[in-house]
Amino acid sequence: MSCGLWKETLVLAEDYLCLCCTSPGPAPPPPSESAAAMRRIAQDMETQHQARFHSLAQTLLRQCGPDPCSSLRKVMEELVGDGRLNWGRVVSLFTFTGVLARQLQEQRLGLDPRQGQELGQEPGNCRELAETIADYLGEEKKDWLLENDGWEGFCKFSHAAREVNHDSSMKTVLVAAAGVGLAGLTFLMVR
Numbered sequence: 641m642s643c644g645l646w647k648e649t650l651v652l653a654e655d656y657l658c659l660c661c662t663s664p665g666p667a668p669p670p671p672s673e674s675a676a677a678m679r680r681i682a683q684d685m686e687t688q689h690q691a692r693f694h695s696l697a698q699t700l701l702r703q704c705g706p707d708p709c710s711s712l713r714k715v716m717e718e719l720v721g722d723g724r725l726n727w728g729r730v731v732s733l734f735t736f737t738g739v740l741a742r743q744l745q746e747q748r749l750g751l752d753p754r755q756g757q758e759l760g761q762e763p764g765n766c767r768e769l770a771e772t773i774a775d776y777l778g779e780e781k782k783d784w785l786l787e788n789d790g791w792e793g794f795c796k797f798s799h800a801a802r803e804v805n806h807d808s809s810m811k812t813v814l815v816a817a818a819g820v821g822l823a824g825l826t827f828l829m830v831r
Contacts, residue, residue, distance in 0.1 A: 646778030648791055652678055653734065653770035660738035661745045661766055674791035677798035682735040693739040701743060708744060708765070709772045712737060716776045725784050727797045733773065741769050 655675040659667055670676040686693055704711035716733055744765045777785060789796065 645782055646774050649778035650770055650774035653773040656734050657738055657741045657766040657770050660742045673795050677795050681731050685731055685735045697740040697743045709768050712772050737769050741766050
């Protein structure tokens with residue numbers, strides 16, 4: 641089951657990160673119900689906290705050197721180091737990593753003489769960052785994921801959040817579930 645959970649996490653992470661790094665326009669359909677839910681919730685979270693996520697990603701890029709994956713890994717470990725992983729924190733990690741992937745892509749395009757290249761045509765960073773998420777959530781936090789019904793549990797969370805807070809796009813439920821997610825990211829980046 642854990643190998644399957646790792647693969648499912650990788651597919652979900654790649655889908656979301658590639659979505660973040662593609663040019664505007666019609667997106668390909670999500671590969672699963674959980675991917676559709678992650679797209680919806682993480683994009684909503686990014687919209688709500690765009691300036692903060694953008695600033696945090698820039699800070700990480702200034703500090704990480706040539707290996708953003710190991711720095712992302714440290715952020716993930718410290719963010720849930722208190723043992724209080726929840727779906728809101730998972731969404732925060734996906735959202736932050738999506739912003740980070742987009743900024744890495746923009747940096748490469750800024751340095752690349754092929755300026756006409758569209759975002760999303762250089763998938764290396766997306767794959768590496770997706771593998772970092774899959775390694776962390778699908779291996780190290782697999783017990784938590786299994787206890788919470790895996791990505792099917794995330795879909796249940798998504799549906800429940802929508803029903804509870806349909807009119808405000810899950811804002812209240814997500815903020816409560818994220819707990820110290822954004823505050824934790826902010827703290828980690830400034831120390």
